[in-house]
Amino acid sequence: MSKLLDEVxxxxxxxxxxxxxxxxxxxxxxxxxxxxxxxxxxxAIGDFRTGIRHCVRCNNLSDNEFCDICADPNRDRSTICVxxxxxxxxxxxxxxxxxxxxxxxxxxxxxMSGIAPSDLKIDLLVSNIAxxxxxxxxxxxxxxxxxxxxxxxxxxxxxxxxxxxxxxxxRGIGFGDEIEYADELTISHALANRRxxxxx
Amino acid sequence: MSKLLDEVxxxxxxxxxxxxxxxxxxxxxxxxxxxxxxxxxxxAIGDFRTGIRHCVRCNNLSDNEFCDICADPNRDRSTICVxxxxxxxxxxxxxxxxxxxxxxxxxxxxxMSGIAPSDLKIDLLVSNIAxxxxxxxxxxxxxxxxxxxxxxxxxxxxxxxxxxxxxxxxRGIGFGDEIEYADELTISHALANRRxxxxx
Numbered sequence: 001m002s003k004l005l006d007e008v009x010x011x012x013x014x015x016x017x018x019x020x021x022x023x024x025x026x027x028x029x030x031x032x033x034x035x036x037x038x039x040x041x042x043x044a045i046g047d048f049r050t051g052i053r054h055c056v057r058c059n060n061l062s063d064n065e066f067c068d069i070c071a072d073p074n075r076d077r078s079t080i081c082v083x084x085x086x087x088x089x090x091x092x093x094x095x096x097x098x099x100x101x102x103x104x105x106x107x108x109x110x111x112m113s114g115i116a117p118s119d120l121k122i123d124l125l126v127s128n129i130a131x132x133x134x135x136x137x138x139x140x141x142x143x144x145x146x147x148x149x150x151x152x153x154x155x156x157x158x159x160x161x162x163x164x165x166x167x168x169x170x171r172g173i174g175f176g177d178e179i180e181y182a183d184e185l186t187i188s189h190a191l192a193n194r195r196x197x198x199x200x
Numbered sequence: 201m202s203k204l205l206d207e208v209x210x211x212x213x214x215x216x217x218x219x220x221x222x223x224x225x226x227x228x229x230x231x232x233x234x235x236x237x238x239x240x241x242x243x244a245i246g247d248f249r250t251g252i253r254h255c256v257r258c259n260n261l262s263d264n265e266f267c268d269i270c271a272d273p274n275r276d277r278s279t280i281c282v283x284x285x286x287x288x289x290x291x292x293x294x295x296x297x298x299x300x301x302x303x304x305x306x307x308x309x310x311x312m313s314g315i316a317p318s319d320l321k322i323d324l325l326v327s328n329i330a331x332x333x334x335x336x337x338x339x340x341x342x343x344x345x346x347x348x349x350x351x352x353x354x355x356x357x358x359x360x361x362x363x364x365x366x367x368x369x370x371r372g373i374g375f376g377d378e379i380e381y382a383d384e385l386t387i388s389h390a391l392a393n394r395r396x397x398x399x400x
Binding site: 062 | 201202216222227229230239240241250251252260262290
């Protein structure tokens, strides 16, 4: 077998979710692309790995000391939305509904995976709140066991700040989701938190 | 959003089967790798694209003028196994059952996709057979409509060679496949080509 092919298949199949067969398919695709298109893909990967930084304020991925969101003077600096990871920032930004700042924890507390509170950017969050005029912290964290643990841990840490409003995003049946297939906890929560839509 | 992240996600999501969400997941994975591991992956992709060649005899991917198989003096040079693509060579080589040479067509005839016989390496196959002492050509081509078309086209082109044995790989129910879920054509063929295993 060709060493060059062998090498590219071995490297690509190290990526998560990509087995040897998919790696070979990707290699064949790469072969059909123009050389400079492949060169720019390769450059993008290398530049990303060597050049990317974490925003010193919110831990979001950033090209500079502060990320674009933290550096934006038009964002509401009194509200912080705490999320697990960078992908969550992108998802929330896509809605265009949130004009505050973010705080990226970098994961959730998980004793099973050996992730302690000190492995997350919680101290940075606390010091940001201590330093600035923050009115509300929105905890937008998954409703998994690890997520809830993280949520309670952060709530405890933020208890010291008098007058700070702490909220979590609403839990319930997602749009497009069928009630039949929702789990019991979600249904119970959605029922208990029902909203009045008409009242004669 | 970070330009570096934006760029790597855009480039990765150009790969087949990789959407924005997967591209982001790959980017996060890349971020967790050591810089020199990422550098060697990137180098493998670039080297593959710029350095890989096609074997001048069989059209297999190769690092040199002739691929490792065609260059191997221990292979049986009187038998050629004709396959659609490089992946097929790898799959057949893994069995260790074939000691002849290959011929990689580079696809199948497909008027729907605009692939004509002249787009495949059929002329090269014919001239190889005309030049050498080939006794058997095994056509290991998919049983799709396009595959069968290609098979018949090649059979016609090879009709000129007197004494050349032309075979196709056996069709039937695969090991581990359930008869219940096999298609009618496969079952019909498997029945018609039944083999005697006992005869009192």
